[in-house]
Amino acid sequence: MTTDKKTDTEKAGDGSVRAVERALDILLAFSAQDSELTASEILKRVDLSRPTLYRLLYTLEQSGFVTSSGEPQRFRLGPSVARMAWAWSASLDIARVAQPIVRRVWEETGETVALFVPRGNLRMCVAELQSPQPLSFRRGVGYSERAALGASGRALLAWTDPSPEQLVALCEGLPTEPAQLKKELAQVRKQGYATSRNELIKGAVAVAVPFFDQSGRVAGSMGIFGPDVRMDKARLEELAQLLLRESQQLSELLGHGRSTPA
Numbered sequence: 001m002t003t004d005k006k007t008d009t010e011k012a013g014d015g016s017v018r019a020v021e022r023a024l025d026i027l028l029a030f031s032a033q034d035s036e037l038t039a040s041e042i043l044k045r046v047d048l049s050r051p052t053l054y055r056l057l058y059t060l061e062q063s064g065f066v067t068s069s070g071e072p073q074r075f076r077l078g079p080s081v082a083r084m085a086w087a088w089s090a091s092l093d094i095a096r097v098a099q100p101i102v103r104r105v106w107e108e109t110g111e112t113v114a115l116f117v118p119r120g121n122l123r124m125c126v127a128e129l130q131s132p133q134p135l136s137f138r139r140g141v142g143y144s145e146r147a148a149l150g151a152s153g154r155a156l157l158a159w160t161d162p163s164p165e166q167l168v169a170l171c172e173g174l175p176t177e178p179a180q181l182k183k184e185l186a187q188v189r190k191q192g193y194a195t196s197r198n199e200l201i202k203g204a205v206a207v208a209v210p211f212f213d214q215s216g217r218v219a220g221s222m223g224i225f226g227p228d229v230r231m232d233k234a235r236l237e238e239l240a241q242l243l244l245r246e247s248q249q250l251s252e253l254l255g256h257g258r259s260t261p262a
Helices: 008-028 039-043 050-062 079-109 151-157 164-171 178-191 233-253
Strands: 066-069 074-077 112-119 122-129 144-146 194-197 204-212 218-227
Touching: 008 050, 039 050, 050 066, 079 112, 079 122, 079 218, 079 233, 112 151, 122 151, 151 178, 151 194, 151 204, 151 218, 164 178, 204 233, 218 233
Parallel strands: none
Antiparallel strands: 066 074, 112 122, 112 218, 122 144, 194 204, 204 218
């Protein structure tokens, strides 16, 4: 016989998720036209009791996601939202600048081409053009994956020189040992590009290179993905050289190599 009873931990988890959903509803109540709202105005847009609304507003204000002032009290989005918007718009700017280069690589290779940017110990896809061929692979814009996994992740890490502590964090929960990852990253940096085969998707092969911003930091990686039947060693080397040329142009568009005014 089955039962629908939940443990106290599961119930607490459900409550936490619901609280997050309610907090997001509050943030989404604001818009360009309604940048300031009273509690009563927010209540018209979200299905909450007044005590719950004030409790969530207090939590959001403590974290900088909303601010308040005046009498009656009026709320507006806070600096934490601005920081998140800046991080997202920075990714969109890179995707916009890189668009013609990504398309050029896609047209020349006929394979899936994607652009990734670092997000802590993750990498996130901000642009992708899927191969028009029947057998192809895609992950989609917004897809995130551990940076220690896959060619596009290791192409990011190889030029960041992670510390021993960072290597441990990058490998946490993965079969890869920190010493092994360090050795792999050294090899990637030596040859100038990263490759992977059957690592995240069975039958998929990838080759990726980094690109850099004005300060010389790694801004992201650009990768080509295809099935192993089309990606032998000679083809990978050919694609790697193409990516290296195009990533250099992308780095230049992002200001890498330009002298900074005194």
